[in-house]
Amino acid sequence: MPSPVLAEVVRSGFVEGRHRGSLVVLAADGSVEQALGDVAAPVFPRSTNKPMQAAAILRAGLDLSGERLALAAASHSGEAFHLDLVRTMLAEHGLSAELLQTPPDLPLDPQEAEHYLAAGNVRDPLTMNCSGKHTAMLAACALNGWPLETYLAQDHPLQQLILDVVRTAGGEDVAHIGTDGCGAPLMSLSLTGLARAYRHFVLAEPGTPERRVADAMRAHPEYVAGTRRPDTWLMRALPGTLSKMGAEAVQALALPDGRALAFKIDDGAGRTLGPVLARVLRGMGVEDAVLARIEDVPLHGGGSRVGEVRAAF
Numbered sequence: 001m002p003s004p005v006l007a008e009v010v011r012s013g014f015v016e017g018r019h020r021g022s023l024v025v026l027a028a029d030g031s032v033e034q035a036l037g038d039v040a041a042p043v044f045p046r047s048t049n050k051p052m053q054a055a056a057i058l059r060a061g062l063d064l065s066g067e068r069l070a071l072a073a074a075s076h077s078g079e080a081f082h083l084d085l086v087r088t089m090l091a092e093h094g095l096s097a098e099l100l101q102t103p104p105d106l107p108l109d110p111q112e113a114e115h116y117l118a119a120g121n122v123r124d125p126l127t128m129n130c131s132g133k134h135t136a137m138l139a140a141c142a143l144n145g146w147p148l149e150t151y152l153a154q155d156h157p158l159q160q161l162i163l164d165v166v167r168t169a170g171g172e173d174v175a176h177i178g179t180d181g182c183g184a185p186l187m188s189l190s191l192t193g194l195a196r197a198y199r200h201f202v203l204a205e206p207g208t209p210e211r212r213v214a215d216a217m218r219a220h221p222e223y224v225a226g227t228r229r230p231d232t233w234l235m236r237a238l239p240g241t242l243s244k245m246g247a248e249a250v251q252a253l254a255l256p257d258g259r260a261l262a263f264k265i266d267d268g269a270g271r272t273l274g275p276v277l278a279r280v281l282r283g284m285g286v287e288d289a290v291l292a293r294i295e296d297v298p299l300h301g302g303g304s305r306v307g308e309v310r311a312a313f
Contacts, residue, residue: 003037004313006265007272011299011307018312019272021249023263024191025280026199030258032192034283036313042175042188043264046246047075049180049187050133051201051213052169056162058209060140069216070223071132075245077226078107078116078127085223086131093139100135101152102128102182109226130182132223137184154185163187169197169210181247195262198254202242214242230274230294237290245270251277259284271297271309279311 002020009017022037032039054073058064064072068089076082090097104123106113116127125131141151141158150156154177162185167174170193180186189197204211217224221235224244234243240256249265251273261280265272278295299307 003266006036006263006276006311006313007269007309008312009299009307009309011301013307019249019265019267019269021263021265021272021276022191023276023280023313024195024261025284026192026195026258026260028258030196030199033259035192039191039262042190043194043250044176044178044180044186044188044248045194045252045262046180046186046248046250047130048194048244048246048250048252048262049166049189050074050244051210051217051242052165052197053133053162053184054136054213055169055201055209056158056165057136057140058212059165060144060158060161062136062140062143064136064216065212066216067220067223068136069213070220072136073213073217073244074132074224075108075129076132076223077109077229078112078129079109079226082132082223082226083126086126086135089132089135089139093135093142095135095138095142097126099138099148100125100131102126102131102134104128109228111228112226128182130180130184134182134184152183152185159185165209166197169200170194171196171200191262191264194250194252195254195260198242198244198252198262199258199260202240202254202256202260203258217244218242230277233290233293234277237288238286245273249273253277253281255284255286275309275311279313 007019024039025034027033102125105128108129170189176188201214221232225231243253248268252262254260274294278291297309
């Protein structure tokens with residue numbers, strides 16, 4: 001059976017496209033309150049796994065906090081303050097940028113990419129949006145005397161620690177391990193397990209690795225995403241909210257009372273994330289001007305607005 005339609009593309013009053021996907025909402029007690037589509041099948045959470053990777057880095061003994069810990073869990077936009085802190089962290093731990101195994105890339109934010117290219121720069125591993133996470137991974141390996149050259153291997157001690165954190169936070173086994181866009185091992189979870197993991201992070205005891213990651217991300221959301229990113233806007237506007245997107249249109253979020261959600265759009269259309277997320281949050285009783293901001297995804301024709309991407313459930 002096909003997944004339900006979660007978003008539709010409307011141009012000049014005509015629905016020209018539909019995006020299907022699956023979505024789960026957990027109540028404050030962790031029970032499933034709403035489920036659309038198959039929320040028990042494994043998916044690759046992509047960068048929504050980053051809080052769990054950052055928690056494992058803390059469990060490996062690396063003492064990060066504040067902006068540095070937020071950047072370790074980031075899909076950063078490649079803004080100057082992101083890249084400056086990556087360089088600072090490398091220097092603080094005696095690491096060279098040549099050790100980064102992130103693929104060369106442009107800044108994730110389109111405006112930053114334009115400025116970067118106009119300045120005569122080229123794709124670089126440090127500019128890739130996962131460079132903060134990889135820097136923290138390398139620093140944890142250096143601290144423990146683990147091999148740096150193979151820090152992305154599935155059987156590396158750090159990646160095995162990450163696997164354990166993902167299993168524990170998600171409350172289920174990892175059915176598949178693949179390779180993420182940044183080259184790191186990618187552990188699958190069901191959407192229910194992913195929502196459960198975010199709930200686990202916001203409700204964790206203060207001082208635990210999970211709570212430290214959640215607190216750092218919520219205190220410094222610009223370092224998790226960027227100044228022009230919905231995750232940043234949400235965490236700034238809704239205090240205590242933990243929000244993280246992932247590639248291929250995955251989104252996870254937890255409210256401070258333990259309610260949580262996760263969804264994935266089947267065709268990976270990232271333009272659907274804001275409209276779908278705003279619709280779900282309103283259904284959960286959240287009302288704030290930020291929802292109108294994140295759900296506004298216009299379509300243009302001839303330089304003028306002629307339609308939009310909107311939620312359809």
